[in-house]
Amino acid sequence: MYTLAFMRASERAYRTLREDIVEWRLLPGTVLAEVEQSERLGLSRTPLREALGRLSAEGLTQTARGRGVVVTDISLEDVDELFELREILECRAAALAAQRGEASVFAALHAELRDAPLLLGAADPTRHAYYALVGRLDEAIDAAIANSYLAQAMRSLRVHLVRVRRLAADDDGRLTAAAAEHAAIAEAIVAGNPRLAEAATTVHLHRSLSHIKATHTPH
Amino acid sequence: MYTLAFMRASERAYRTLREDIVEWRLLPGTVLAEVEQSERLGLSRTPLREALGRLSAEGLTQTARGRGVVVTDISLEDVDELFELREILECRAAALAAQRGEASVFAALHAELRDAPLLLGAADPTRHAYYALVGRLDEAIDAAIANSYLAQAMRSLRVHLVRVRRLAADDDGRLTAAAAEHAAIAEAIVAGNPRLAEAATTVHLHRSLSHIKATHTPH
DNA sequence: ATAAAAGCGAGTGTATACATAGTCGGGATT
DNA sequence: AATCCCGACTATGTATACACTCGCTTTTAT
Numbered sequence A, B: 001m002y003t004l005a006f007m008r009a010s011e012r013a014y015r016t017l018r019e020d021i022v023e024w025r026l027l028p029g030t031v032l033a034e035v036e037q038s039e040r041l042g043l044s045r046t047p048l049r050e051a052l053g054r055l056s057a058e059g060l061t062q063t064a065r066g067r068g069v070v071v072t073d074i075s076l077e078d079v080d081e082l083f084e085l086r087e088i089l090e091c092r093a094a095a096l097a098a099q100r101g102e103a104s105v106f107a108a109l110h111a112e113l114r115d116a117p118l119l120l121g122a123a124d125p126t127r128h129a130y131y132a133l134v135g136r137l138d139e140a141i142d143a144a145i146a147n148s149y150l151a152q153a154m155r156s157l158r159v160h161l162v163r164v165r166r167l168a169a170d171d172d173g174r175l176t177a178a179a180a181e182h183a184a185i186a187e188a189i190v191a192g193n194p195r196l197a198e199a200a201t202t203v204h205l206h207r208s209l210s211h212i213k214a215t216h217t218p219h
Numbered sequence C: 001a002t003a004a005a006a007g008c009g010a011g012t013g014t015a016t017a018c019a020t021a022g023t024c025g026g027g028a029t030t
Numbered sequence D: 001a002a003t004c005c006c007g008a009c010t011a012t013g014t015a016t017a018c019a020c021t022c023g024c025t026t027t028t029a030t
Helices: A009-022 A034-041 A045-058 A076-100 A103-114 A116-121 A128-145 A148-165 A172-190 A194-215 B009-022 B034-041 B045-058 B076-100 B103-114 B116-121 B128-145 B148-165 B172-190 B194-215
Strands: A061-064 A068-071 B061-064 B068-071
Touching: A009 A034, A009 A045, A009 A148, A034 A045, A045 A061, A045 A068, A045 B045, A076 A128, A076 A148, A076 A172, A076 A194, A076 B076, A076 B148, A103 A116, A103 A128, A103 A172, A116 A128, A116 A172, A128 A148, A128 A172, A148 B076, A148 B148, A172 A194, B009 B034, B009 B045, B009 B148, B034 B045, B045 B061, B045 B068, B076 B128, B076 B148, B076 B172, B076 B194, B103 B116, B103 B128, B103 B172, B116 B128, B116 B172, B128 B148, B128 B172, B172 B194
Parallel strands: none
Antiparallel strands: A061 A068, B061 B068
């Protein structure tokens, strides 16, 4: 995590609120009143408003006129829509990475992903090392596709996906399987096979969605 | 256009600046200093900062720390990247619209698009009626796909595309051809044929990109 | 008793004043 | 002559005060 001490107040407010929303500490429907939140975070209304503006632009909150901004809800229909867009973007991104990416980068990631079950054995209930590895695969794909607009579209999606992830039970079995699916994607990129990379991504996303729907528990 | 008189100052600043950038009245590299722009638009720095934040989030400006925010440049590589993402999103959107859309809505749009050359004959140098019609086709597709995240991704792209459009020469010949291509997309959606809708969109986007590259004049 | 209107209160929208950081120019030193 | 350092200025970042809108409650009239 970043040190929140030496950054601008608006940035601090943005990251704190975003994490609170993504981690479901601030539940959907919660009203984020400006005075209340600015006092809670120990800063003034001006930087807080900037943070709320960014959150609303991302879709994590929406402004309810007259009552301030409220935390956006995520329904099962939203999850379907999110994964529909995710499949559109990430399948093509994987194919482009297979065409344009540096094989050596993905070869290294592939090796790490094959060893991922070792990370899951470690005594880290938040699976920090595992998610950091998957995040590095995402970043490598972002860099490989050489398309800042596509990369930006995927980045804005990931915020919502992290939020959805918390709806599902991240048991060791699913994470081990997911690591193998990620390894398959990396392998296809190393091989420079766009169609295989796309297919591997499709498989992974469908399994992820199925798992989320199977283990979903209303909060 | 909307009446800019009775809206919030921040909204006024946002729309004015966005239009100035998209219409190339504010050229890439222009520094938007806060005091200078707030005085020009007749409002204070607070709502102006909010507007600049939204513009930077959309990618129309970027913050150069210490020197304020500057209008983002668009290179030919950017156009390639924009159209790559555009093809990913709009092809799938057209296919989804063919599956999920109301045929009657697109039948009406198809009829209008076949008559579009009449609009181009009118003495409107800005082609306002024509672009409004194409905009209604975009909105109809947005509504038909029933996926707010995909629709949002396409909307954020369109801002940049309007800006790119101003780089090319919008002669009557190209617009007539473009109208026919749009009509073909609408026709495929009416027929409920996803693959045809996708193909028609691919053809349209490739012809648009070729035309932009052929007539591009550095400013 | 119900509906409509007016008044009150809470909270957002805007302006302005102040703090702070970063850059540019000038001067001195090597 | 070139580079480094210092200082001042300019522009951003933040805080606070004020105004206005909108929602809610209360009261009054039909």
